[in-house]
Amino acid sequence: MAHLSIEGVSKLFGTTFAVRDFSLEVGDGELVCLLGPSGSGKSTLLRMIGGFERPSGGTIRIDAKDVTTLPPERRPTGMVFQSHALWTHMDVFNNIAFGLKLRRLPKAEIRQRVEDALTLVGLADYGRRMTTQLSGGQQQRVALARSLVLEPKILLLDEPFASLDQHLRERLREEVRDIQQRLGITTLFVTHGQDEALALADRIVVMRDGRTEQIAPPSTIYRQPQTAFVAGFIGSMNFVQSRVRNGVCEHPLFPLAVPVEEGLVTLAARPEALTIRPSGRVDAATVHRIVDFGTHKMVDVDLADGTRLKAMVAPDDRIRAGTRVEPSLVGFFVFRDNELVHQSMPAKGNVEIEELLRV
16 A cells, blocks of 8 residues: 655646646545546646656655656556557457566566456456457456556556446446455546546545645535535536525525625525425426436426526426426525535435435
8 A cells, every 4th residue: 555645736738737736645545536527637647646747846755755757667656548558469468467577577476466467357267368359348457457467556547437338337447446445555546427436436536627626525525515616517416696685695486594795696406405396486487307217307497587407306206397386495505706605405305315326
């Protein structure tokens, strides 16, 4: 196991910052997901940790040793790329053994370590197959084994499942988490998929424009987003613009008492915290569409001003499209200038929050 320390790291391409003043401490055996949209700097940061990019500023330490300027081969890290980067002229065994041969290890030790790595990733009988004979999921397992066989202190995964179908991604991420926990290896996993981050991470780092928006465990990120960006990026979120006057939001459907200063704010609520009931009000909302997911139904609700909200209801709810309803919030966030200024979370709404997290 190893401790990773990143202090004030930046990366400048020309006059553009890909990463700006980024700091993070990753503990022994911890799995941290770097999550954000394309262009947020997460892959650039991972490449700097692995030695494939040189930081423009800042320091990277592994177990208190400064590795900021060391090349990849001199760092105790293993990198798994989005593209499998396997050699098609070699069989699986030699793909995995390549790095060990460069280290001039004895043949018997190489064979044993490769066989152990193949067993670890569930490919014990695939050593003599050519990589072109493997499925995408099997190729990704080979890429993982090729990194693990070098016994790195830190494992770096750069969107390794992005090219795979949904069911295969779900299966492989469970396998990776299981391997990571069995080995106790410190791991950084880059993804733009919130489901992967929520399922895998001990902590999530949400990034935007090369900066950190929030660092916290998955449940905290979901329940207590510190910025409007995080709130909208993790899970589904409804946003409504309003103005606070005398401690009350002036929105006609959501006249909520909020202890914040007067001025423009953004109300935000998860679909499970938005309740709807039949209404005869002329200014009521209208059900636009209902999508049945089996475990719950997602209801699109159109407000009179054209705003569309999402409400989550139980699977046996009989609401129909075209029904006039009155929405209300049993839990909400208040943001001003992207920052969280007030939060009122419910015990439950249409559907329990815990149920959503399980889904």
